[in-house]
Amino acid sequence: MSTITLKVNGAAHTVDVEPMTPLLYVLRNDLGLRGPRFGCGLGQCGACTVIINGVATRSCVTPAGNVRNEVTTLEGIAINGKLHPLQQAWIDEQVPQCGFCQNGQIMTAKALLDRNPHPTDAQIREGMSRTLCRCMTYYRIQAAIKRVVKEVA
Amino acid sequence: MSSRRDFLKTSGALIVSFSAVRIAAPLEAAWQAPQTAGPYPDPDFRQLDAWIVVHQDNTATFYVGKTDCGQGTGTAFRQMMCDELDIAYDKTTCVMGSTDTTVDQGGSGGSDAIQTDGWPMRRVAAEARRVLLEMASTRFGVPVDALAVSAGVITVKADPAKRVTYGELIGGKQFHVALTGKDIDATTGRAAVKPVQDLKLVGQSPQRYDIPAKVDGSLTWAVDVKLPNMVHARNVKPPVAGAKLVSIDESSVRGLPGFVKVVSKGNYVAVVCEREEQVINAAKRLKVNWEKPAAAPFPASEDLFKYMRRATPTSSPTPTIIGKPDTAFDSAAKVIEAEYDVPFQGHTAFGPAHATADPSNGQMTVYSNDMKSYGMRNGIAAFLDMPRDRVRVIWMEGPQGYGRTAADDAGFEAAYLAKELGRPVRVQWMRNEETAWDTKAPAFACTLRGALDGDGNLVAFDYLARAADYNHVGYNEPDTVLIAQLMGTRRAKPAAGSASMPGEMYAIPNRRMAMQVVGLPLAWETPVRTGNLRDPNGPQATFASESFIDELAAAANADPVAFRLKLLTASTADDGGFKRARSIAVVKAAADAYGWDARPSPKPAGGGNILTGRGIAYAFRNQTVVAEIAEVEVNRTTGHVWVKRLVCAHDCGLVINPEALRHTIECGMLHGLSRALHEEVQFDAEKVTSVDWISSPTLSYADTPEKIDVVLVNGDPHPQRPDLPPYGAGETICKPMIAAVANAIFDATGVRLRRVPFRDARVLAALKAGARSSQHV
Numbered sequence: 010m011s012t013i014t015l016k017v018n019g020a021a022h023t024v025d026v027e028p029m030t031p032l033l034y035v036l037r038n039d040l041g042l043r044g045p046r047f048g049c050g051l052g053q054c055g056a057c058t059v060i061i062n063g064v065a066t067r068s069c070v071t072p073a074g075n076v077r078n079e080v081t082t083l084e085g086i087a088i089n090g091k092l093h094p095l096q097q098a099w100i101d102e103q104v105p106q107c108g109f110c111q112n113g114q115i116m117t118a119k120a121l122l123d124r125n126p127h128p129t130d131a132q133i134r135e136g137m138s139r140t141l142c143r144c145m146t147y148y149r150i151q152a153a154i155k156r157v158v159k160e161v162a
Numbered sequence: 163m164s165s166r167r168d169f170l171k172t173s174g175a176l177i178v179s180f181s182a183v184r185i186a187a188p189l190e191a192a193w194q195a196p197q198t199a200g201p202y203p204d205p206d207f208r209q210l211d212a213w214i215v216v217h218q219d220n221t222a223t224f225y226v227g228k229t230d231c232g233q234g235t236g237t238a239f240r241q242m243m244c245d246e247l248d249i250a251y252d253k254t255t256c257v258m259g260s261t262d263t264t265v266d267q268g269g270s271g272g273s274d275a276i277q278t279d280g281w282p283m284r285r286v287a288a289e290a291r292r293v294l295l296e297m298a299s300t301r302f303g304v305p306v307d308a309l310a311v312s313a314g315v316i317t318v319k320a321d322p323a324k325r326v327t328y329g330e331l332i333g334g335k336q337f338h339v340a341l342t343g344k345d346i347d348a349t350t351g352r353a354a355v356k357p358v359q360d361l362k363l364v365g366q367s368p369q370r371y372d373i374p375a376k377v378d379g380s381l382t383w384a385v386d387v388k389l390p391n392m393v394h395a396r397n398v399k400p401p402v403a404g405a406k407l408v409s410i411d412e413s414s415v416r417g418l419p420g421f422v423k424v425v426s427k428g429n430y431v432a433v434v435c436e437r438e439e440q441v442i443n444a445a446k447r448l449k450v451n452w453e454k455p456a457a458a459p460f461p462a463s464e465d466l467f468k469y470m471r472r473a474t475p476t477s478s479p480t481p482t483i484i485g486k487p488d489t490a491f492d493s494a495a496k497v498i499e500a501e502y503d504v505p506f507q508g509h510t511a512f513g514p515a516h517a518t519a520d521p522s523n524g525q526m527t528v529y530s531n532d533m534k535s536y537g538m539r540n541g542i543a544a545f546l547d548m549p550r551d552r553v554r555v556i557w558m559e560g561p562q563g564y565g566r567t568a569a570d571d572a573g574f575e576a577a578y579l580a581k582e583l584g585r586p587v588r589v590q591w592m593r594n595e596e597t598a599w600d601t602k603a604p605a606f607a608c609t610l611r612g613a614l615d616g617d618g619n620l621v622a623f624d625y626l627a628r629a630a631d632y633n634h635v636g637y638n639e640p641d642t643v644l645i646a647q648l649m650g651t652r653r654a655k656p657a658a659g660s661a662s663m664p665g666e667m668y669a670i671p672n673r674r675m676a677m678q679v680v681g682l683p684l685a686w687e688t689p690v691r692t693g694n695l696r697d698p699n700g701p702q703a704t705f706a707s708e709s710f711i712d713e714l715a716a717a718a719n720a721d722p723v724a725f726r727l728k729l730l731t732a733s734t735a736d737d738g739g740f741k742r743a744r745s746i747a748v749v750k751a752a753a754d755a756y757g758w759d760a761r762p763s764p765k766p767a768g769g770g771n772i773l774t775g776r777g778i779a780y781a782f783r784n785q786t787v788v789a790e791i792a793e794v795e796v797n798r799t800t801g802h803v804w805v806k807r808l809v810c811a812h813d814c815g816l817v818i819n820p821e822a823l824r825h826t827i828e829c830g831m832l833h834g835l836s837r838a839l840h841e842e843v844q845f846d847a848e849k850v851t852s853v854d855w856i857s858s859p860t861l862s863y864a865d866t867p868e869k870i871d872v873v874l875v876n877g878d879p880h881p882q883r884p885d886l887p888p889y890g891a892g893e894t895i896c897k898p899m900i901a902a903v904a905n906a907i908f909d910a911t912g913v914r915l916r917r918v919p920f921r922d923a924r925v926l927a928a929l930k931a932g933a934r935s936s937q938h939v
Contacts, residue, residue: 109560
């Protein structure tokens with residue numbers, strides 16, 4: 010084990026883990042966060058997505074010891090105590106069914122819109138196509154993202 | 163809001179069945195509560211207090227024995243119960259699925275939540291209203307019919323200044339009202355439920371109460387349970403189906419950080435470590451010596467349908483015969499025949515199986531997303547040989563159910579390991595285990611024949627389905643869950659399994675319907691094990707039958723909608739739910755919503771690279787009727803199919819929450835689309851080779867249709883007939899989609915796809931073969 014310091018959602022945390030430990034387990038088991046979740050452990054589904062340096066990052070395949078920049082999780086995207094516009098759109102469009110994947114959907118969409126506030130349909134399709142949902146809420150995800158894109162127009 | 167437990171403290175009444183858990187916010191569930199001493203006897207469904215608690219602040223908590231897999235059934239239960247109780251929706255909460263605090267209504271399954279379990283919920287809420295009105299009648303000294311009630315406040319009609327709230331009447335006290343009924347489904351008090359016209363919240367669409375905590379990261383899921391002194395476990399599964407454990411070299415992991423123990427019995431092997439990443443590593447490194455079985459456990463998936471058609475059935479019931487099909491075939495003007503194949507398709511839940519078990523105080527508390535938590539409690543008690551009342555299951559939210567968690571392996575594993583270690587244990591499967599070893603929808607090999615007369619009328623229909631479905635896993639049974647199979651705890655004979663025939667309403671005078679089951683060589687301890695997946699055999703049987711109806715329409719040179727309507731209107735006989743009349747209405751509604759262009763399929767060939775077409779399919783399940791239309795774009799260079807538009811006309815009788823239903827229909831259709839385009843369990847002759855999202859592809863955002871239209875027909879077309887009750891809405895949606903897509907691809911290309919899934923390579927090969935045989939393309 011060795012000491013690792015992580016900045017997560019604005020606060021610094023020091024944990025004692027093997028540096029190769031995937032970030033996901035540190036966030037969940039040491040810091041008690043519940044937004045990022047285990048779906049595949051292979052970086053294929055997106056359930057574990059966090060944002061590092063503006064990039065939607067799969068925390069299940071990211072060694073905690075390699076993380077230098079601040080980590081933002083679903084719990085950390087509200088603005089001044091108010092839900093992020095994407096979170097609000099997710100409620101307005103009633104997007105989730107079981108909801109287990111929605112951390113990945115929202116965080117992936119956030120990184121996409123932060124980079125490009127006015128994506129085309131094709132860019133949304135490309136940006137969201139590797140974040141899976143087995144309840145198949147894609148049609149509502151599409152509506153929620155478009156709602157936010159329209160709001161910032 | 164005060165809780166049931168607080169109330170018990172203040173009232174001094176000790177009802178042990180209610181004392182186990184403090185429920186503050188239902189979605190936070192009970193896991194934060196300290197382990198109580200137990201035992202945990204069943205809540206008594208014949209006591210009104212088991213169902214409804216009214217608090218002093220004039221709010222109420224409903225306790226129901228169901229689970230919500232994300233379709234909003236909890237919201238719908240609240241709507242129905244609020245209507246009967248006459249209380250505002252936002253003054254209520256709903257607690258579901260925990261075996262020590264809610265009566266056993268079976269959890270989820272069979273789309274029966276509203277249709278079956280909604281009735282006792284409505285009746286007990288009506289009874290609570292009746293009792294409260296009688297209490298107010300006594301208080302004010304006026305008869306009940308001199309009282310009015312609205313939003314939990316009772317007033318004297320003649321003197322509205324005289325008012326009392328439900329909370330003032332009963333808050334902090336128990337009803338002590340006995341209910342009757344031979345079983346939980348029949349539970350009733352003396353009050354009658356309201357006529358449908360008096361229901362106010364029913365038919366509206368309050369937002370689902372479970373969604374906010376799912377988008378802000380605040381929900382505590384079953385995967386999030388953490389208990390003092392808890393350890394983590396992972397399984398080590400046989401590398402080859404049917405392999406026998408020879409030996410374990412524990413020294414291969416003993417020195418690893420956090421190592422606690424290797425547990426094994428029979429062919430079941432698990433590793434336990436202090437931390438999650440430690441046990442994942444240890445499970446990978448544990449050296450286990452396995453002996454391969456002498457015979458291949460199954461044919462490779464590429465040989466599956468050949469195997470299924472040659473195999474001797476394990477069951478072959480007498481076919482259903484109507485009319486004289488043989489005579490009709492002999493004298494027909496035209497006979498066509500086709501074979502349809504649907505491979506095994508997995509549940510492939512988005513999150514792998516998981517559970518946490520706590521053995522403290524000689525009890526066993528299991529925290530689980532099992533959709534049938536009550537069955538899991540019974541199963542685990544039997545599996546561990548513990549008294550039922552020392553075992554409880556706390557239901558919490560988890561990834562997509564649809565049948566996988568009705569036979570939940572991880573809960574049994576966690577409980578077994580917790581008992582072995584005497585410590586709380588959290589178990590989670592890895593992705594490769596879940597995809598390879600979860601329960602599968604049976605593979606189907608269907609052979610259909612149809613006969614047309616000289617006028618293009620369908621005069622005979624012959625349906626034969628063979629399902630690979632021997633040893634179908636039951637609901638949380640202690641001798642069929644995987645850990646039991648691996649440990650060698652199994653029943654004498656595997657479950658028989660079943661095939662399915664299309665539930666068609668078509669008026670075909672001569673029919674033969676035959677259903678047979680075949681088994682694979684390895685029945686036990688196999689990753690190719692069948693279980694119930696969302697309308698278990700419906701999509702397979704309907705793919706065959708509704709594709710074939712389309713083939714017959716094409717052979718008769720008839721429009722696919724007109725051909726179906728002709729078959730539906732050829733008879734006037736109908737059942738108590740007017741299913742035939744409603745089927746006609748639903749097929750017409752779908753065609754109208756789509757803007758159906760009546761003509762025979764296929765469409766005249768276009769010249770470009772993208773071919774477009776539309777297809778319809780129709781089905782019902784019990785009394786819920788659905789017609790779906792898919793519009794496709796087929797890329798003739800790549801074989802890629804994009805379903806650009808979907809339409810669904812849906813009639814499930816009374817609709818409780820239209821928006822939640824629309825969402826369920828959208829997602830159900832897309833689940834069907836995923837099965838149509840992508841999903842197949844592949845295996846070689848030793849093991850399943852579909853192990854992750856690359857080797858087991860699923861629908862993605864890239865496949866999302868541009869437009870989905872849902873029409874809630876919800877109506878018997880006959881104005882003189884009474885209102886329909888609510889019928890199970892969900893699973894029917896899954897039936898027609900594969901056929902609708904296949905029919906649309908035929909319309910676009912003239913090529914008929916008879917083997918699922920329609921992955922690019924298969925479609926491209928079919929297009930090329932179609933071109934070679936100078937078909938339409």
